[in-house]
Amino acid sequence: MKNFLMLSPHYPPRLYLFAEGLVGNDFQVLGIGDAFQETLKPDLSDLLTDYRYLTLNCYSGKARFDESRYEPIYRTVADFIARYGRLQHIESFNEYWLPLEARLREDFNVPGPRPEDLLNLICKSKMKKIFQASGVDVVRGEILRDEAHLLSFLGEEKTIIAKPDIGVGASDTHKISTIEDAKTFFSNRNPETVYFLERFIGDKDRELLSYDGLADLDGNVIFSTIHPVNHGLLEIVSGEVLSYFNLRHSDIPALFQTIGPRLIQKFGIKGRFFHIEFFRVGSTYFGLEMNSRPPGVLTLDMINYANGINICEIYARMLNGFSEPVIGSRDLMSLYIGRVNRLSYKLSHEEIMEKYQENLGFHCPMDSPVMGDYAYILVVADHEERKRVTADITATL
Numbered sequence: 001m002k003n004f005l006m007l008s009p010h011y012p013p014r015l016y017l018f019a020e021g022l023v024g025n026d027f028q029v030l031g032i033g034d035a036f037q038e039t040l041k042p043d044l045s046d047l048l049t050d051y052r053y054l055t056l057n058c059y060s061g062k063a064r065f066d067e068s069r070y071e072p073i074y075r076t077v078a079d080f081i082a083r084y085g086r087l088q089h090i091e092s093f094n095e096y097w098l099p100l101e102a103r104l105r106e107d108f109n110v111p112g113p114r115p116e117d118l119l120n121l122i123c124k125s126k127m128k129k130i131f132q133a134s135g136v137d138v139v140r141g142e143i144l145r146d147e148a149h150l151l152s153f154l155g156e157e158k159t160i161i162a163k164p165d166i167g168v169g170a171s172d173t174h175k176i177s178t179i180e181d182a183k184t185f186f187s188n189r190n191p192e193t194v195y196f197l198e199r200f201i202g203d204k205d206r207e208l209l210s211y212d213g214l215a216d217l218d219g220n221v222i223f224s225t226i227h228p229v230n231h232g233l234l235e236i237v238s239g240e241v242l243s244y245f246n247l248r249h250s251d252i253p254a255l256f257q258t259i260g261p262r263l264i265q266k267f268g269i270k271g272r273f274f275h276i277e278f279f280r281v282g283s284t285y286f287g288l289e290m291n292s293r294p295p296g297v298l299t300l301d302m303i304n305y306a307n308g309i310n311i312c313e314i315y316a317r318m319l320n321g322f323s324e325p326v327i328g329s330r331d332l333m334s335l336y337i338g339r340v341n342r343l344s345y346k347l348s349h350e351e352i353m354e355k356y357q358e359n360l361g362f363h364c365p366m367d368s369p370v371m372g373d374y375a376y377i378l379v380v381a382d383h384e385e386r387k388r389v390t391a392d393i394t395a396t397l
Contacts, residue, residue, distance in 0.1 A: 001028050003084050004319075005077065007092035007100065008033045008056060009044060014297040015093060016044040021313035023047050025320055027088075030080050032056065032073065049084070052076050056100065061192065062166040063099045063122060070103070077104055089319060093273075095293050098122060112271070113292065120267060121292045122166050124196045131287030134266045136259055138287050144195040147186045154182050159200040164193050175200060203281045211260050211276040212295040212303070214315060216323040219270040221261045223314065223326040225303060226252050227295065242338045242370055243390055246306050248331050255285065263290070271319060298336060298362070298375060305361040305379050306334035333380050334361065337393050338372025344397045352376065352393060359389065 004022050009015055009031040019029045020043075031044075031051040040051065054076055058069040081087060087110050090101050098118060106114045113121065120126045124141070131138050140157065143165060144150055154160055154176060162185055163173040172193070174185050177200075189195065213224030229244040264274060273294040279286045294300055303311050307328030314326055339345060347355070353363075359378040366375045376393065380386045 001026060002088040002319075003028050003030060003080075003086065005080065005087050005090045005104075006031045006048075007090070007097050008094060009048065009051075010035045010040055011094075012297040013041070014301065016041070016047065017300070017312040018091075018093060018315065019044060019047040021310065021316040022319075024313060025316035027316065027319075028084060030084065030087075032076055050080065052080075056097065058100060062164065063118065065099070065103065070100075073100070073104070074107060077108060081108065089271075093294055093297075095122075095291055098292065113268075117268060121290060124163065124165050124289060127290050128287070130266050130290070131263070134259060134262050134287075136263065136287040137284055139199040139201060141196055141198040144197050147183070150176075150182050150186055150197065151179065153197050154179070157199040159202055161198045161200050162189075162195050163198075165196040166194070201279045201281060201286060205281060207280040209278050209280060210295060211256060211263075211278065212274065212299065213260075214273050214311065214318065214326075215264050215269045215271065216318050217271045217321065218323065219265055219268070220323060221264055222318065222323060223303075223309075223311065224256070224260055225249070225306070226256065227299065227302075242372060243336060243394070245333050245335045245386055246302060248306075248333055250331065253285075259285075263287075267292070273315070296371070298364075298371075298377065301362050302334035302336060302377055305377060306330075306332050333382065333386055335378045335380055335386055335389065337376045337378070337390055338366065339374050339376075339394065341373045345393075346395045346397055347393060349374070356389065356393075 004027045006019065006029055009019060010033050022029050028049040029047055031048045032054050034053070034055050036053050037045065037051050045051065054072060056073065058066055058073060060066040087108060090104050090110050090112065092101055098121065102113050102115045102118050104110065105112050120130060125143055128138050128141050142153065144162065159175065159177045161173060161175055176182050176185055208229040210227045211224060212227055213221055216222050226247040227244050228247065263276060267290050269292060272292055275291040275293060275295040277288040279288060300311050308330040309326060309328045353360070356378055359380060360376065361379055362377040364375055366372050378389055380389055
């Protein structure tokens with residue numbers, strides 16, 4: 001019996017599907033998280049061989065550790081090993097915990113990315129160099145040095161983005177278009193944060209998309225898909241409502257058959273999911289970021305509904321050596337539509353349930369400025385149906 005340690009297995013809630021797939025493929029699943037055991041839902045707690053409540057927040061800064069807070073985590077993992085034997089895998093499926101995963105792998109000799117491997121996976125400046133080495137177009141980007149450098153960069157590029165070189169999400173990402181914007185950002189920035197500057201891609205026909213999938217233990221892509229998104233994260237955080245979908249495999253640009261696997265090899269992704277973001281402008285694809293994790297957890301549900309597969313179970317099989325290309329039983333489009341409580345919609349929730357019962361795969365409450373307050377996942381046949389369904393469900397009074 002192999003041992004798999006899940007960090008923070010309760011969040012996001014759909015992570016229980018990974019535990020389910022692992023248990024079904026001869027793994028013992030052990031958990032450490034900051035939720036009390038009695039609050040874990042049965043669909044997770046019944047799958048865990050052991051679980052310990054513990055504060056995982058052991059960072060004193062981005063990718064830096066507070067050793068006094070790391071020590072209890074180390075001791076808990078050591079106790080697991082004493083009780084159950086060697087760990088074969090440590091995962092959180094969450095970008096925020098990548099440094100903790102890597103530190104534990106190094107300290108307990110567990111396969112997977114170690115601290116020295118992380119820079120290419122968490123530093124945007126390092127990612128850009130790997131995109132370039134892989135033959136992927138990028139926009140100009142530089143580490144922020146001082147205010148004079150910021151103003152010079154702005155003057156040359158006209159509109160720019162400033163974001164942490166190491167960081168998750170768009171909460172500290174700033175669009176800068178004027179000297180006043182630049183001076184305000186520089187005055188209010190966190191002086192301990194290293195920021196990365198990039199030219200803003202503002203073309204009217206731009207499209208944000210992600211290349212998502214799973215690589216086997218040797219770094220070969222065994223499943224991949226493309227998810228176009230209606231807006232960039234800045235627009236979504238500013239109030240736009242998120243909707244996105246997958247391309248049918250027959251519609252995926254042939255370019256990704258070459259640059260996708262090449263990027264996975266260059267980034268050294270083995271036995272892991274990947275989520276790589278691009279901006280498309282015309283026929284040019286600009287590489288933005290690599291995320292060595294699954295796409296947002298509901299996106300995995302979308303993958304399952306679109307392809308007729310169980311990607312979490314496939315992940316567990318891959319850890320046991322499965323390396324065949326994954327071919328689903330169907331090739332449809334799965335659509336995510338987020339709605340927010342602040343808007344009044346023409347269709348009520350009950351009317352959506354009735355009208356789209358044959359399309360609806362999954363729905364649930366959300367609590368996110370990006371994902372909305374309520375989410376619907378629907379399966380459609382083509383772009384025409386996708387556009388019609390999206391317009392209908394998001395139409396406001």
